Amino acid sequence: MSAPTRYFVSHLTEYDYGRPVANGRHILHLSPRSLPWQSVLSHAVLIDPGPSERQAGVDAFGNPIETLVLSHQHSSLAVHARSWVELAPRPSPAAKASETWIAVREGMVFRAGQPPNAAERDAARYLFESRHVRVKRELADWASACFAPGEALLSSVARLNARIHAEFAFDPEATHVATPVMEVLKTRRGVCQDFAHLMLSALRSLGLPARYMSGYLLTTPPPGSPRLVGADASHAWVAVWSPLSGWVEFDPTNGVMAGMGHITLGWGRDFGDVTPLRGVIYGGGEHTPSIEVSVVPEADYPALFGEAATRLAS
């Protein structure tokens, strides 16, 4: 059992629009979600230029969100989210007593006279196609090698998780935000969002509820190198639903279960429900945002950001 650990997360997104923007509206999924194993110690988002309207709220999946409106002319936008979170270990899934994956699938099938309970109703939100997740026979066939009849749910999912990690190449050049899942299956390369969408597609095609997890992952600098500011990225993984254990999180990009390095922003059916920063602007030219993410353990914070700022951590 590891002890609770504190992290500082900085997520800076900068748009340089090139031409003036008359009006913009943005929705932010940049606040870490409070969870039994994750406390949000502090959180702030700095916006430059200052927005004309700003409103905090909660989305349909229970994630904290913020809405920004900039109705004055501007030609750049910086959104800088900074958070301190404390992670404790997640509860372990109920070990050997795990149900078979077929039983879980059958449990989700509608039967007249057998109303779904609250947990099943929640799980049913994450059972079908969504913008980035396909449900197809082809995907079920592809995944079936990991799902022998009579197998336990969680060991089957772990096999799929390992298989994606082993067979797919991590390649930040290969994809953009919305690479179709069938293309990822064909090219066998992608980034964390792609692998998460692929795994979700496979699980839902088998009839198993699974949701998209958005957040960050603590990375370890190469041996001998110091930790650098802005060297990290946002991360994505999946959670599969088990009637006995609840939502169990797998990270197909790294072939592991989510652990002490996985900081959760929120979840949804796919990336589209929890896009960290989504916006519509009137005007402006072609632009790509520059994004800088740092995930820093409390111990490394002074070295990176100076003694003065350690106050926050204590």
Add this chain to the structure above:
Amino acid sequence: MTLKPPFAAYRCPPAHFDETFLADGSPRPAWQSLITTLQAGGADALLRQADTLRRMVEHDGVTYNVYADPKGADRPWSLDPVPLILSADDWQCIARGIAQRAQVLDRTLADLYGPQHLIAEGLLPPALAFGHSGYLWPCQGVTPPGGRWLHLYAADLARSEDGRWWVIHDRTQGPSGIGYAMQNRRLVSRGLLELFRNSHIAHFTDFLRVLRDSLTAMAPVPPGEAPRIVLLTPGPWNETYFEHSLLARHLGFALVEGQDLTVRQDRVYLKTLQGLQPVHGILRRLDDDYCDPAELRADSALGIPGLLAAVRAGKVLVANGLGSGVLETTGIHGFLPAICERLLGESLELPSVATWWCGEAPALEHVIEHIDELVIKPAFPGMSPEPVFGHRLNATERAAMVERLRATPHAFLAQEWVRLSQVPTLQRNGSLAPRAVGIRVFALATPEGYVVMPGGLARVAPQSDDDVVSMQRGGASKDIWVRSEAPVAREALVSPPIAPHELIRTAATIPSRIAENLFWLGRYSERCEAHTRLLRAGLNRLSGSDDEGMRASQSLARICHALQMLPQESEADDEPARLPDDADWLAAIFDGDAPNSLLANARRLQRAGGQVRERLSADNWHALNRLPQVLEQAAPGIGGAAEALDNAMLVCVSLAGFAMDDMTRDDGWRFLLLGRRIERLAGLGALIGHFLANPPELRDGGLEWLLEATDSIITYRSRYQRRPEMLPVLDLVVFDRDNPHALGFQLEVLTRYLGRLGRDFGMRFTSDPAGLLDTLRRFDPTRFHNLALLDEAAPGGAPIEALQAFAWRAQQLAFALSDELSLRFFSHAERAVHTAEAA
């Protein structure tokens, strides 16, 4: 009973309900008088009527765009002259059932986006909501104004062999058809006027007033504000745009596109010439998904960013509620009886066609076993849309279908194959043959409950063995006549009296986009008129063979080249310019691909008109549509062209008349007139400038056509009673301030218009016609006294050169004014919309 033409060959196929005749061949009572009338007239009368209908449809510009049609938009609406008649009893049962069904669907939406009891109690499978792309999670928890989700509801019904009506589809997003039904009624009743008047047919004209009043009553309007409701359309490319503009006109709502609206502080505003005006209600014909690119589909520029935030804040009524498309699944049909019991405590009156949703294991097995008797459909819209009739599948196809069903059972359902009832439908030879019919009926929410429109839209299958009715597949439509036992009294649905502040505020707020299109409508109508005059002058001189005639033709051709109405002359050599031949002139008129041909400009005019159609009277709209038609349908050769130009001129003149006398004098109208004046200023400037650039001998030969092209020949003759001479002609087309075709007149009128516009909108124009008008006044006419010296150098330049420079300045001023108006009034916000996602 023997049937006379046009019924002589009418035989209802077995195992189908015959709407018209009883089993013994005698007419159903409700149809008796219609059959008598049709038989009295025979095939000829029917064919004549059908012909009249086609013409009227064309005149009214009733269209239905078919997306798949490569010729694109605006397929004429297909309307059968024989109405479908429903007895009072039939109708009562339909109307009661539809009102109840609307109510239960409305409550179902409230539950799905609210507490979700139906799912928790096992009355509705989660797959039918959460597996439907129309279930919009961002709308979860929304409470619409008055708690009402479904304001306008339509159901597609069909009648089975036993005479019962069944619901085939529910339309819950933004059902189309009311406008077409109104149009059908207008046209068909006109053809059968006598019969219609004596038959006690229910009226439905009040339906739209009730719709307007109900939306106005339910919209959240802050105290002191006058309610403003708009009709939101995806735009002229939508398949039912005709209807959007028709409804907007009848309802008195502004027809707007997403870019006309903006959201500030959770409130919706209309961008108008006067600035942002609050909007309290939106009757939408835009699909759920496209309504808000900030939270829904990001790849759509049709919607309004922030609309959902305004909806959540309860600051705007959206009809129907965002997310109501989730009920457009036939999968729910099998569950509706129990849902109705649960939500209304009543049993469902109007049954759905027997439906098996394959997501239930027993249903799936039933479907596979009885596939021959069933129609397989996708459970959700937007999947492969064609229904599959099980009995038409061969063994391989059937095996493939079964495999698909087993793979994703929740995405499919099967319905009993209803053999649709048959109704007499006109054939090309004038006989009536039985065709499958389905009807669409409409209900709307009022503060007191749902009201059903007595009538609707009937659609018939194109082929005799076809059991699918769809306009997209080429079927025709019919009017529906609902008989009532007693004479029909016009319903008196009283609206609340209009308060004084409503009188003032709703008067005239013009969306910027509308003003822009009206401006261009003005410019193109004037351009068409001017070109028509010039081309007519050109055709008139084709036969001239003497020297004078040659000089006239030559000067005219030079100008048409310069104005790019005729193809450019080659610049390379000094050869005497080739005179344009017949083919050149014909191309200048009829070649739609030549950028500045008359036809190309007529089409631009028609397009600009299409964008503001709801602001034009029906007659005005006819005239706009006729212009390209008279050109496209002209007889071949120069004779045909001359006739076409005469006809085109009549249309142009009537358009000018409409502009002066047919439109409300609001700000939109002012922009239309500005467009006309600015275009005329530019056109005259160019014409006179190019004319004066001619060598002296060509100038003199061209005076007559210059008068024709500027419509000033009558004035000239009445003033001078002699052949055209330079000085009086120039006086008439340049200096005269009473001749509406003179440069001076345009400058004077524009000075007045712009002065008023500047005062009303608190602005100054940098391009000022008053300055040029001053120059004109200071022109010393005695300089033109000696004709021999016109081209001689003089202090201040040769008189002709000075005049020519003046004409060019007038043209430049027109262009500058056009730009300035665009910048100030039309580019309200940037058009370019970008959506971005960052991880």
